[in-house]
Amino acid sequence: xxxxxxxxxxxxxxxxxxxxxxxxxxxxxxxxxxxxxxxxxxxxxxxxxxxxxxxxxxxxxxxxxxxxxxxxxxxxxxxxxxxxxxxxxxxxxxxxxxxxxxxxxxxxxxxxxxxxxxxxxxxxxxxxxxxxxxxxxxxxxxxxxxxxxxxxxxxxxxxxxxxxxxxxxxxxxxxxxxxxxxxxxxxxxxxxxxxxxxxxxxxxxxxxxxxxxxxxxxxxxxxxxxxxxxxxxxxxxxxxxx
Numbered sequence: 215x216x217x218x219x220x221x222x223x224x225x226x227x228x229x230x231x232x233x234x235x236x237x238x239x240x241x242x243x244x245x246x247x248x249x250x251x252x253x254x255x256x257x258x259x260x261x262x263x264x265x266x267x268x269x270x271x272x273x274x275x276x277x278x279x280x281x282x283x284x285x286x287x288x289x290x291x292x293x294x295x296x297x298x299x300x301x302x303x304x305x306x307x308x309x310x311x312x313x314x315x316x317x318x319x320x321x322x323x324x325x326x327x328x329x330x331x332x333x334x335x336x337x338x339x340x341x342x343x344x345x346x347x348x349x350x351x352x353x354x355x356x357x358x359x360x361x362x363x364x365x366x367x368x369x370x371x372x373x374x375x376x377x378x379x380x381x382x383x384x385x386x387x388x389x390x391x392x393x394x395x396x397x398x399x400x401x402x403x404x405x406x407x408x409x410x411x412x413x414x415x416x417x418x419x420x421x422x423x424x425x426x427x428x429x430x431x432x433x434x435x436x437x438x439x440x441x442x443x444x445x446x447x448x449x450x451x452x453x454x455x456x
Contacts, residue, residue: 220392222370224367224370226399228363231362300405304398308362318387320379346379351377352378415429428442
């Protein structure tokens with residue numbers, strides 16, 4: 215993967231982040247194809263140990279979020295913990311990568327002029343030092359952390375070789391940014407059900423003929439299930455071919 219691809223992926227992360235934020239407050243519930251491919255697979259694959267553990271964790275967390283109905287005040291809105299988990303993971307990965315790059319490659323701000331300098335030279339130097347410290351491309355390792363959109367765009371600029379108060383990324387840093395960018399976008403697209411997916415169901419969900427059922431869809435396509443033995447096909451309305 216080249217640096218141009220990584221930069222574009224990070225820009226897509228920034229574009230999709232508002233959609234992920236909107237999805238945080240609208241958890242999906244109920245069975246069936248209407249959940250999209252990811253939700254449908256999660257519903258069918260009830261015997262998968264990882265999903266079962268996630269469901270238990272989600273139920274416990276949602277119970278903790280809820281307040282007793284006889285209490286006064288506004289009850290908190292339940293959130294999608296799957297979306298929340300994706301947001302936390304992506305944010306942590308992006309921030310850590312930016313911190314690592316800044317710690318390794320960003321130069322220190324220009325120091326102010328010594329008091330012994332002539333007044334005119336000291337004023338000019340201090341003006342340049344203040345501007346250097348305020349450079350919008352300077353990454354700050356302390357203080358308030360920037361939002362994910364800004365973080366993704368900052369990292370995209372570094373991958374694209376844009377000017378900043380630091381050295382260009384070396385080959386190792388470029389590879390690391392490329393891996394982080396690809397994984398962040400993959401997680402977001404999977405959570406929003408934007409990525410095309412294909413998966414065979416476990417043996418707990420065979421076709422009536424005993425064949426293995428394959429489910430595919432996503433990326434805007436309607437989820438479809440197909441038996442690999444007899445060829446029966448299902449979609450949200452039921453069996454559509456046999």
